[in-house]
Amino acid sequence: MSSSRQTAETTLSDRQQVTSPGPKKPGDKGLDAIYRAVSEAIVEHRLKPGARLREDALADVFGVSRTGIRKVLHRLALEQLVTLTPRRGASVTRPSVDEAKDVFDARLLVECALMESVAERITEADVQDLREMARREQEALRKREQRAAIKFSASFHVRLAELSGNNTLAGFVSQLCSRSSLILAVYGHAGHLGCECHDHESLVELLAAGDGKGAASFMERHLKSIEASLSIFEEPEETPDLRDIFAVNA
Amino acid sequence: MSSSRQTAETTLSDRQQVTSPGPKKPGDKGLDAIYRAVSEAIVEHRLKPGARLREDALADVFGVSRTGIRKVLHRLALEQLVTLTPRRGASVTRPSVDEAKDVFDARLLVECALMESVAERITEADVQDLREMARREQEALRKREQRAAIKFSASFHVRLAELSGNNTLAGFVSQLCSRSSLILAVYGHAGHLGCECHDHESLVELLAAGDGKGAASFMERHLKSIEASLSIFEEPEETPDLRDIFAVNA
DNA sequence: CCGGATCATAACGTATACAATAGGGAGTCG
DNA sequence: CGACTCCCTATTGTATACGTTATGATCCGG
Secondary structure, eight states: OHHHHHHHHHHHHTTOOOSOOSSOOOSSHHHHHHHHHHHHHHHTTSSOTTOEEOHHHHHHHHTSOHHHHHHHHHHHHHTTSEEEETTTEEEEOOOOHHHHHHHHHHHHHHHHHHHHHHHHHOOHHHHHHHHHHHHHHHHHHHTTOHHHHHHHHHHHHHHHHHTTSOHHHHHHHHHHHHHHHHHHHHHSOSSOOSSOSSHHHHHHHHHHTTOHHHHHHHHHHHHHHHHHTSOOOOOSSSOHHHHHHHTTTO | OHHHHHHHHHHHHTOOOOSOOSSOOOSSHHHHHHHHHHHHHHHTTSSOTTOEEOHHHHHHHHTSOHHHHHHHHHHHHHTTSEEEETTTEEEEOOOOHHHHHHHHHHHHHHHHHHHHHHHHHOOHHHHHHHHHHHHHHHHHHHTTOHHHHHHHHHHHHHHHHHTTSOHHHHHHHHHHHHHHHHHHHHHSOSSOOSSOSSHHHHHHHHHHTTOHHHHHHHHHHHHHHHHHTSOOOOOTTSOHHHHHHHTTTO
8 A cells, every 4th residue: 555655655755845834824825835835746747646645644744734735735626736536535636638638729729829919918028038937948958857847838838828918818828737737747758848849939039029920820839749749549448547557657 | 884795695695595404414515516506696696796705604504614615715716706805705706807808808719719619519419408598598588587597698608618528628618607797797787688689599500500610700799799798998097996886786 | 073093803714623434454254 | 265244444524613813993182
């Protein structure tokens, strides 16, 4: 019973520091910090899909009671990052093939359509900011720091969506990017990250030039190439769970 | 001070029956029923924007403790249906002008794009189902039962999105429709409901004929006409809150 | 008579305690 | 020797209790 659980525990206890472990309880701000910590850990693949998230363990790690942990867990469940099984507890969501397809279709639809608005509204400061984010992502990739690279990549896409001015759609994109990270964790190749080439840098230049249509088509190719790089074999009726169980840390 | 609050209390206690008040607690299924009840009440405008949702009152009404109510309230807050002020409690969200614009832009983008998929995948049974929903909406409108009409209208749009086969985007549309109901409650005219004409029925026939592009453009006109019917005066820097406070039940 | 400060109350935020349930292990029977 | 059953434990679901804080009223001073 220790093998599968150990994975989650080890990954979790690997970084058991909370932002403010002080005795003060200013409000529910601390809960939001815990939410960000867990969410980031999931996006960075430090918590892999299928990892169990026991309330007691999380409460102990973050120094709060189960009450706050439950709130965070339910919020993550609403965003489809964790799956809540009625009496079994929470675990990091393992996206199905259909879910993966839905998420990428949604990203294709929303993110491409947003490019035109972004191209119209983008400022020079935004361009500088995006260039910096793309640069840091490339630097992380060069250093083989895949965790940081994944986080920067997701942040880039979210930042881009925020520049559209539509906060509602930006929120959707944020969720979709987080779920995409889960999908990459399950169906992506080990050494092959999603955005390897200099796609993001090229995208920034297109937007800086005000070429909204060009950015949209580029984003379409970009997302499709990521989706195409996934190892999605249509085998829903076989025994996919067993394959994962026998190769837990693959 | 009592005028604005009284509205919420009265509307709430107007219907204090829960789906299953039995002594049995099978799981968190009861919580989901409470969530649906509150969500439906908000969508049907029985809980108007700005109405305060006190935890104790809700707990008393539904016969559960504050714990479950808190979960429901936080879930509704995640969907932007209620607003949680740190130490002030929960209240039905009063969408701002910018939020309204974002929501309708998002609907325009997503729902129109979904029409093509729907036209390809729709079956005869789906057509019959949609026709029935549109018919019931028209019947409710004819009887001047605006609450039921609003609910049926939102259900129609959600059902349509579900037929696209993309559950992720369908979930987004569901959220957007709920928020649209809030927007209509704030910025819509009293007697003028959103989908008055036989737009939905026409839409069904276009989809039944497999005309995805036609349905998309029709949906575009449909949503734009709803948005155009709103009384959105661009006065963000004025004192919009005061105007609403002085005309609570307008 | 008006403005400000203090205090009381009411509501939320958090923690703790109790109860229910599902899963696993050991024991036993066929 | 294998499979089934029963019990035990671990973990979540729910409720209650306590602390904190913001709001509103009252009282005092100017």
